[in-house]
Amino acid sequence: DMVQLDELTEATVLSTLRVRYRRKDIYTNVGGILIAVNPYETLEAQIYGEEQMHAYGSADAAFAGMTPHPYLLAEAALRALDRDRESQSFVISGESGSGKTETCKYVLRYLSYRSKRRYEHSIQARGDGKANALEESVLLSNPILEAFGNAKTLRNDNSSRWGKYTQVYVQPSSGSIKRVGITAYLLEKVRIVERAKGERNYHILYQMGLGADPVAHAVLRDDGYGKDDGGNASVAAIDVDDAVQFAATRDALLKLQIEETGLVGALSAVCHLGDVCFDEVADDHADSIAAVGKNDMRKRGGGFLGMGGGDEKRHAIDIAAEALGVNRTELEESLLSRRVAGVRVPRRAAEAEHAKAAFAKALYSRVFDWVLARVNDALKAMTGTGQTLREALTGKKQPKEELLTIGLLDIFGFECFAHNSLEQLLINYANERLLREFNKQVFEAATREYNAEGVPVGDLTFHDNSGLLNTLEGPRDGIFAMLNSECVRRDGNDANLLKAIVKKHSRAPGAKQDRSTAGKTFGVSHFAADVVYEIGGFVEKNRDRLPEEICSLVSTSDALFVAGLFADVDEAAGEGASGAAFAGSSAARGGGAGSKKAQRYVAGSFAESLAKLTGLLDETAQSFVRCVKPNHKAAKEAFDGVVVLDQLRCMGMLELVSARARGYAGRMDHDMFTSRYGILMEDAKDVDMAAFESADKAKLGEFLRLLATKKFIKPECLSNGEIAIGKTKVFLKRGAQNVLETAREARLCADVLLALGEATASRDANALELTLRIADELRL
Known part of the structure; x- marks a missing residue:
């Protein structure tokens, strides 16, 4: 525990982590908070086996002799659940590629192991295998959700592009898992249509192209992936075989009894819509309007997946219409025009492209929601009912025990690129909110309690980002409120929004201006770094109108799966949260395809979903895991002190070490x-x-x-x-x-x-x- 170091400085903290990392001791404790340094290599046999799980499960009350580990945190949470009768949660944070998702999986693995071990006797006694099946189902959900929610980014070959909060309902006295529920937050829908150079779309779109059987090949072209959006030689992820990964995904779908036939058609439609392009042509009045291009994107560089070649005898829009189960002419008309007061109004090429992109994002988001709902249904069906060991031995039914939860939050980390837009602002806002939650739990609550109890510990100093949060989320003058107000106006635009932001917030906490890009950008001084955001596209991305004509068409599709995804369009309007850059479960979207009543835009829905999430966390005793990248090259056995120290500072870990040394556990x-x-x-x-x-x-x-x-x-x-x-x-x-x-x-x-x-x-x-x-x- 670094709290026990004789001298607490940046140098000693960094040296401790470096020495342990070189010894393959990738976990270090800081007063109850776990630092996990990504080894960029597999240590499965050394530290993650069943022997290690047994050791942590049978450790004494003080965990004497046990090294820091996610298994130790999980075991401690189970014991606290029983001792204090209070739900627990793990907030796992860090930069992209630091190992958050893997850490989350190890905690789930341990909880499943402990539950399975408790049920072994009851299963033998009653022949009830549901408990065992539940633990297996929890682990089977991982490859499915990673396939649909993860992608290759510049920093990470398996980056989670959504926030996942898993609630494990546990019987406190035994540690047995009784129920599991997964809630999605903030799916990065914009990735479907645009990505940075060198990045990939969601794994499943490549898996089904390379790994699918002949039936799927008939719908998804199997010509390989010649280049990505940036024109690089390959879109392959390092050390990842898409065909092998698809075999794992399909095996999990099969075991959880999730039907994949409808998925193939819907995902095929997403891919082929990306290959549809539009040209500007003159109509009878010599006005410029859109028309479907004679040569689709397969001949122009590759669409949503960046692929060339394929079945060039058929036009992409024909294949997309077939996959969607709609008439080709009607699909083309819904893309090229919109109806205003019953009159058909042609779109220009850029407008048609925007409508296509908005629909593709909505289609993939609803597929993701459907998959997540089926995973949750499978977990619910596997709810364990076996009797406890005590019941089996005594023959007496015990009083029903109230279930408590262990929550695991895995959400994407801070982002700062050469070009940053609304997506990055929302991601970084989420990280600011989580930092605020950390401060509240670790520093502010402790200080209030010590003062109220008359226990002297001195000042617990920490980075207070409440001023910055008010700049972003203030109900009247916050940047998000200004953005939503601009979206309400018919003539709302990015230029007016930027003027309002600069006028109100040029001297506000966290504001930062760059004169060289004045009129195009605004800056925010985040806890992790200063970020310059390009204002272009903010208003339209926040509105993200969902084309009503296309949604109405597919709601009557001959493909029952696709029609079911858009069954709510009669209740919905053409714009709203489901067309957002981020969405996920209905909890995050706020329901429906965005109703006219609510006028729910991206930023507002995003902030509401975060408020609900932090509300859930506040109802639990929180444990924190800080994941750290040892270098920026994903290289094993390479520890870059500058890179690590920068992350520790951003996480507030140095403040924490000092505060924990003075505080009480x-x-x-x-x-x-x-x-x-x-x-x-x-x-x-x-x-x-x-x-x-x-x-x-x-x-x-x-x-x-x-x-x-x-x-x-x-x-x-x-x-x-x-x-x-x-x-x-x-x-x-x-x-x-x-x-x-x-x-x-x-x-x-x-x-x-x-x-x-x-x-x-x-x-x-x-x-x-x-x-x-x-x-x-x-x-x-």
Whole structure:
């Protein structure tokens, strides 16, 4: 634990991480917060096997001798769930490519292992395999959701382009998983139609082109991928075989009983729509209007996937219409024109391209929502019902226990590119909100509690980004409010928006202006870096109109799968949150394809979804994992101190180390403290524990002195601040808490072994039940 370093400086923190990284110790503890340095190599056999899981599951109360690990955090969360009866959550953050998704998967793997181990006896006793199937289903959901929600970016070959909050419903006393639900936030829909040079679209679009069977090949062309959007030689991801990955995706779909036939057609439509291009032609009045180009994008450089070649005997729009199950002429008409008051108004080429892109984004987003809903349905169907070990052994039904949750948040990290637009602003806003949540949980709440309890710890300094957040999300004058207001106006445009931002926020917290790009950009000084945002496209991206003509057409499609995706268009208008740059589950979208009543734009929906997410986190005891990239080249055994230190500063880890060294890891109400550790005094004939019921501060001091007399704690614990007595709570540094917990567990183990022998000898069923209840708590 870096809190215990004799000297806390940037140099010692960095040196500690460097030494551990070189020893393949990629995890380091900082006062209960885990730093995970991406090794860029597989360490499966060394640190992630079942042997390691067993070791963490059977560790003592203080986890003595156990190295920092996601398994340790997961086990600690399970024990806290039982001890405190409070839901838990993990907030896993870091830059793209730092290992957030992998860390999340290891936590899920451990929770599944623990649940499966608890159910082994009940499955044998009742022949109920649902519990085992639930744990397997949780792990099977990973390749499916990664295929549909992850993509190759400049920083990461498997970057999550959406936020995932997984809620694992657990029986506190046993750690058994009873239910799992996954909520999606902020799917990056814009990736479907545009990406940076060298990046790829979503994995599934390439997997189904290379790995699909002949039936899928009949719809998705299989000519390979000649070049990406930037004109590079290949769109292949490093060390990734799309065909092999598709086999894993398809196997998971099959095992979770998710039908893939409809998916093939819908995804084919997304791909081929990208190959449709438009030319400007003159109509009868010599006006310029759009027409479908004679040569589609396969001959011009490659569409949404950047592919050339293919079946050039058929036009892309013919294949797209067939995949969508609609008439080719009607599809063309819906792209080339719109209806205003019953009159057909032709679009220009750029307008037709925008309508096509908006529909393709909406189609993929709804496919993603459908897949996620089916995954959740599969997890619900696998809900475990097996009896507990205690029920199996005693034959007695136990009272129903309230389920609590362990949540895992995996969301994309801070972004700063050569060209930054609304998408990057929203991503970075999400990271600012998570930093605020971190500050609130780690610094502000602790400071308020210490002050209220009269426990002196000194000032806990931290980076306060509340001013910047107000600049972004202020209800009246925030940048997002200004953006939404500009979208409401018929003549709203980017130039007016930029003028309003500069006028109001040129001197606001976090604002930063660059004179060289005045009139085109505005700057924001984020906690991680200064970012310049290009204003061009902000208003249209926030509106992101969904073409009503196309949606109405596909809602009557002969392809039932596609028609079902757009079954709500009768309730919806032509613009709204589902056409947004980001969307995901209905919870994030706000429902529907965007109703005229709500006029929900991208930024507003985005902010609402984040508020709901942080609200969920606030209802839990949060644990934090900070993932770190050791270098920018994804190279193993390469530790770049400048790169690492920059990330540590951005995460506020150096402030945290100092604050954790002064703060307290554990806290309990007075009565809970005496009740929990009173067991240590049971053999002391000269101590009357009844005297410590409803203990006040004075009685707590006397109780602690008794613990010191009996050698359970050091006499100097009170004087050196290891233990502090507040007005209503007792505060403990991690070392003191570990000593007491270890002593308590040793005493309980001795008691339960003695009771088990007596109950077995007397054949007393009630005594046996009581003993097994204690054994459950001690993980015997």
